[in-house]
Amino acid sequence: MDPHSAALLAKDIGAGLATIGVAGAGVGIGNLFGSFVSSVGRNPAARDAMFRDVLLGFALTEAVALYALVIALVILFAAS
Amino acid sequence: MRRLSTALLLALVPSVALADGEMPQMDFSNPLTLDQVSWMAVILVVLYLVLARWGLPQIGKVLENRAAIIARDLAAARAAKQEADRAVALLTATLSSARANAQAEVAKAVADAKADAAAKAAALSAALDAKLAESEARIDAARNAAMAAIKPVASEAAGEMLLKLTGSVPAQEELVRCVEDALAVRKAA
Amino acid sequence: MAGPSIDALGQFSLTTGLGPIGRALNFTNSNEAMLAAAVIIVVLFAIGLKAKALVPGRIQALVEVLYEFVHRMCVDTIGEEGKRFFPLVFTIFSFILLGNLIGLFPYFFAFTSHIAVTLALALFVFVFSTGVGFYTHGFGFLKFFVPEGVPGWLLPLLIPIEIISYLSRPVSLSVRLFANMTAGHVMWEVFAGFMLLLTAGLGVFGAIASIVPLGLNVALAALELLVAGLQAYVFAILTCLYLHDAVHMH
Numbered sequence: 001m002d003p004h005s006a007a008l009l010a011k012d013i014g015a016g017l018a019t020i021g022v023a024g025a026g027v028g029i030g031n032l033f034g035s036f037v038s039s040v041g042r043n044p045a046a047r048d049a050m051f052r053d054v055l056l057g058f059a060l061t062e063a064v065a066l067y068a069l070v071i072a073l074v075i076l077f078a079a080s
Numbered sequence: 081m082r083r084l085s086t087a088l089l090l091a092l093v094p095s096v097a098l099a100d101g102e103m104p105q106m107d108f109s110n111p112l113t114l115d116q117v118s119w120m121a122v123i124l125v126v127l128y129l130v131l132a133r134w135g136l137p138q139i140g141k142v143l144e145n146r147a148a149i150i151a152r153d154l155a156a157a158r159a160a161k162q163e164a165d166r167a168v169a170l171l172t173a174t175l176s177s178a179r180a181n182a183q184a185e186v187a188k189a190v191a192d193a194k195a196d197a198a199a200k201a202a203a204l205s206a207a208l209d210a211k212l213a214e215s216e217a218r219i220d221a222a223r224n225a226a227m228a229a230i231k232p233v234a235s236e237a238a239g240e241m242l243l244k245l246t247g248s249v250p251a252q253e254e255l256v257r258c259v260e261d262a263l264a265v266r267k268a269a
Numbered sequence: 270m271a272g273p274s275i276d277a278l279g280q281f282s283l284t285t286g287l288g289p290i291g292r293a294l295n296f297t298n299s300n301e302a303m304l305a306a307a308v309i310i311v312v313l314f315a316i317g318l319k320a321k322a323l324v325p326g327r328i329q330a331l332v333e334v335l336y337e338f339v340h341r342m343c344v345d346t347i348g349e350e351g352k353r354f355f356p357l358v359f360t361i362f363s364f365i366l367l368g369n370l371i372g373l374f375p376y377f378f379a380f381t382s383h384i385a386v387t388l389a390l391a392l393f394v395f396v397f398s399t400g401v402g403f404y405t406h407g408f409g410f411l412k413f414f415v416p417e418g419v420p421g422w423l424l425p426l427l428i429p430i431e432i433i434s435y436l437s438r439p440v441s442l443s444v445r446l447f448a449n450m451t452a453g454h455v456m457w458e459v460f461a462g463f464m465l466l467l468t469a470g471l472g473v474f475g476a477i478a479s480i481v482p483l484g485l486n487v488a489l490a491a492l493e494l495l496v497a498g499l500q501a502y503v504f505a506i507l508t509c510l511y512l513h514d515a516v517h518m519h
Contacts, residue, residue, distance in 0.1 A: 059449075059496075059503040063441070066448030073451070077103040077278065104282040105384045105451065112283040115295035116380070117389045120303050124364060127307040131363075132356035135314035139336045142321050142329075149323060 015075040021068030028061040227263075235259045275462030277455045281382055299380035306367035306380075335363065339505065346509035350516050354509075357397075361390065362505035369450060369497030373490070381500075382450035384443065391443035394508045402515035413518050442507055449500050453493045460486045 001009070036054045040047050107113060235255045243249050285291040286301040317325075317332035325333055339359045343351035351358075365381055372379025380386050402410040414431040415424065460482040467475035467482070 063445035070448045116297045116299045119300040128360045
């Protein structure tokens with residue numbers, strides 16, 4: 001395998017590895033909504049007030065997954 | 081190589097390929113990538129000035145105006161309610177004072193009637209008393225007269241009876257005294 | 270390789286807009302979208318302010334809801350001082366919101382999917398809030414990096430961490446917005462590309478099967494609508510939080 005192809009292969013492997021980070025965001029989002037459901041079960045009256053915070057938390061957590069995606073995209077497509 | 085692996089990554093279908101090239105966002109060799117930022121600065125400054133000087137203050141004024149109108153209307157409604165409450169209180173007071181007046185009138189009439197009746201009854205009973213006293217006096221007089229009249233009759237009858245029984249007549253004064261004693265004893269009994 | 274290919278990133282490529290004038294001034298297609306967003310905002314305000322009715326019509330109610338939403342966000346997050354920054358936060362919020370929303374329409378350019386754009390916005394927010402911090406507290410603002418109630422020997426460790434986390438703010442702020450918008454648009458493009466590939470590869474059967482990616486794209490459209498609003502909100506509320514830190518130092 002010539003060096004160029006090896007570099008491309010390493011890039012692809014690296015990009016694939018970078019997407020492992022998405023797992024953490026999956027845990028986070030599941031945790032977030034699980035906690036939300038159980039809190040709403042305890043205090044349904046506070047649903048709307050909590051939902052705004054949940055959306056904010058969702059956006060912040062989801063961003064972590066997207067960082068991983070960005071890193072993968074940068075590995076794949078950024079000029080090298 | 082890249083095409084093939086990207087295809088495997090992306091798809092279940094064969095013959096997938098991404099177009100060749102880089103991410104346009106990361107392509108900082110393209111002058112447009114940074115030029116769009118300077119144009120964005122221009123657009124944003126203009127937008128900020130338009131919003132801060134013209135749009136937002138007016139919306140704020142509209143909202144303030146509405147809040148003021150709502151507050152004013154609420155205050156007016158509250159004042160009207162107070163007025164109505166005062167009128168109701170006045171009405172209640174008038175009603176209760178009228179009722180009290182009427183009750184006083186009724187009580188006075190009842191008392192007057194009672195006093196009238198009592199006076200009439202008193203007068204009547206006084207008249208009756210007077211008549212009663214007069215009658216009693218008359219009865220007393222009649223009885224005294226009768227009692228006075230009975231003494232000579234009794235002593236005369238006693239004298240007659242003694243004359244027939246004994247043939248002698250005691251002294252007139254003694255006879256009268258004995259008769260009076262007997263009458264007094266009967267009266268006491 | 271034969272057949273059609275998925276060009277998921279071509280939608281982000283910059284060209285010049287507005288014909289020859291744009292070519293001369295390097296006015297790009299993303300600037301066209303920015304201009305459209307700004308014009309839509311101003312037109313909404315113009316329509317909403319035409320009547321100034323006591324009982325608002327639809328557009329006026331929309332503008333008023335936007336105003337009150339951002340105003341409450343500013344005052345709740347920053348405090349009373351937030352009223353000074355309200356026009357700025359409103360401009361940023363409405364600009365990003367409209368940019369995200371018009372980017373969802375076909376043939377419109379989503380300028381918030383460009384890292385240069387979001388990084389410029391985030392850097393502006395960062396520099397501005399830092400400037401507000403130094404303007405309000407002078408060099409006392411540097412105490413912001415000294416955490417309270419920490420034993421002294423930990424400080425050499427904690428202060429660099431605080432400084433790094435402070436410096437990473439514009440990065441996370443910009444990458445969050447950029448990555449959300451890029452990912453959404455790439456996914457749309459990929460699923461739409463699947464439909465072409467299925468049809469090209471499997472003929473009539475593929476055309477029928479491509480209902481599945483089409484349905485996924487419809488669901489994604491709902492998600493993207495949510496994300497468009499949410500990311501504008503997150504950007505604005507984080508701007509407010511940074512300004513709160515600059516004004517109150519904790």
